[in-house]
Amino acid sequence: MVVMKFGGTSVQDHIWIDKALDIAESQLDRAPVLVSSAMGKTTDKILALIDLAESGRLEESVPDFEALKQIHLQAAYSFLSGENLKRCEESLNELFTEFIAFLKGLSLLRECSARSRDALLSFGERLSTIIITRRALERGIDAELLDSRKFMITDENFNSAAPLMDRTEKAIQLMIKPEKGKLFVAQGFIASTESGVTTTLGRGGSDYSAAIIGAALGAEEIQIWTDVNGIMSSDPRAVQGVKTIESISYREAGELAYFGAKVVHPATIQPAVKDRIPVLVKNTGEPGHKGTTIEHSMHGTGLKAIAFKKGITLINISSTKMLNAYGFLSRIFGIFEKYKTPVDLISTSEVSVSITIENRENLDSILEELNVFSTTSVDHDSSIICLVGQDLWKDSRFISRVFGLLEDTPVRMISLGSSDINLSLVVPQKNCDQTIQALHDAFLA
Ligand code: ADP
Ligand code: ASP
Ligand code: MG
Numbered sequence: 001m002v003v004m005k006f007g008g009t010s011v012q013d014h015i016w017i018d019k020a021l022d023i024a025e026s027q028l029d030r031a032p033v034l035v036s037s038a039m040g041k042t043t044d045k046i047l048a049l050i051d052l053a054e055s056g057r058l059e060e061s062v063p064d065f066e067a068l069k070q071i072h073l074q075a076a077y078s079f080l081s082g083e084n085l086k087r088c089e090e091s092l093n094e095l096f097t098e099f100i101a102f103l104k105g106l107s108l109l110r111e112c113s114a115r116s117r118d119a120l121l122s123f124g125e126r127l128s129t130i131i132i133t134r135r136a137l138e139r140g141i142d143a144e145l146l147d148s149r150k151f152m153i154t155d156e157n158f159n160s161a162a163p164l165m166d167r168t169e170k171a172i173q174l175m176i177k178p179e180k181g182k183l184f185v186a187q188g189f190i191a192s193t194e195s196g197v198t199t200t201l202g203r204g205g206s207d208y209s210a211a212i213i214g215a216a217l218g219a220e221e222i223q224i225w226t227d228v229n230g231i232m233s234s235d236p237r238a239v240q241g242v243k244t245i246e247s248i249s250y251r252e253a254g255e256l257a258y259f260g261a262k263v264v265h266p267a268t269i270q271p272a273v274k275d276r277i278p279v280l281v282k283n284t285g286e287p288g289h290k291g292t293t294i295e296h297s298m299h300g301t302g303l304k305a306i307a308f309k310k311g312i313t314l315i316n317i318s319s320t321k322m323l324n325a326y327g328f329l330s331r332i333f334g335i336f337e338k339y340k341t342p343v344d345l346i347s348t349s350e351v352s353v354s355i356t357i358e359n360r361e362n363l364d365s366i367l368e369e370l371n372v373f374s375t376t377s378v379d380h381d382s383s384i385i386c387l388v389g390q391d392l393w394k395d396s397r398f399i400s401r402v403f404g405l406l407e408d409t410p411v412r413m414i415s416l417g418s419s420d421i422n423l424s425l426v427v428p429q430k431n432c433d434q435t436i437q438a439l440h441d442a443f444l445a
Contacts, residue, residue, distance in 0.1 A: 003033050014079045020132070020225065030220070048061075061103065065100065122190040128187075143185060148188070154191045155193070190209075208271075214271070231261065232244055238433060256386070304389040308384060312356050345413065354413045
């Protein structure tokens, strides 16, 4: 069997939904399970509606709510007829009635708990999959809509819930029986707790859903269908002259995803790695293009791709007490752990430690605690540029060329990942775009 996941752009309107279904239909003999995101930017739009409702401006949200409703209904009107249209319209209207009731509740309470947010976010994927399944039936495909919340079971960490793997795997095996000639349709991103309360897996989480379903069902392949020709040598929206990477290892793809190449969700890689299932990243708009295969083994050495993350905060921590002292680092990390703030990069010297974080929510408290035993300085507006490829730093010519190119860039921190597949640089955000382009031109064009 195969799992095929379609991202938001790939199901943004009736034309794209048909493209997605062309792809699914051509692989019906591979017993496919189709996992879909919400249509287009629906998740962002729901978040914006929540913000308005939460601040008591429900009135202002009416036009946006209506527009969201119309996008879904229009798709249905464009390619459904008769009983399929009637049933689809009924289901969509039912969900929109429920949705508006939730929004009204929020605006009365003037607050949205993480739990309510997940309930509202789940509508995006529930709506898109209703339309997709109805259209598949209209096209004469034997299709069945599943409710992912019945088998994707998570903890109660709303907004970014972690699947309980054993339970989830068993439930998937029990509830999904892939068969040739039949198309199962499931929602990405959404799940539920053991007691049945709706959760979500975090932004971009549909890739993760696809990988979990694929691993549980022993898929021969997991296909991630998106809006670009696979994983490219850098973000096509930021860098000119990017090229598709034909084949990349799980580890390299994981590093890229973690450091900002949002084309695949970092966690996606995990369930697929475990069972060595190849993951294909392909373009729904150009299905004939080979795209990228993510495989277990590494192919070739040298730089493969450049990812980046903006909006990074760099914290420099120094203390003479660090000299010959043990326990210093664990004390520092204890503080970050206490405030649930993930650290992306770290580099240490005899008397100082530099750390980058993305989430600044608890920065003041973190600094207060660090300042008890050290001196800190903070650089906001930093960005991480991450060079990914095998054996990068074993090649001294590569390193010297990189630093030659960076002559005029104020590099704030360098981190050679112990994984030996990543070399990360922290530069001021204003230098980020031009630095990536220069590195890409020099090594990957
Ligand atoms: P989907 O909605 O299909 O999940 P995403 O928006 O999550 O799609 O991811 C696809 C986008 O990722 C592309 O449109 C592209 O702009 C961006 N992207 C960032 N880095 C890369 C990269 N190295 N290769 C390909 N796409 C990238
Ligand atoms: N719809 C969700 C999001 O936009 C999940 C996904 O598309 O992967 O984050
Ligand atoms: Mg995505």
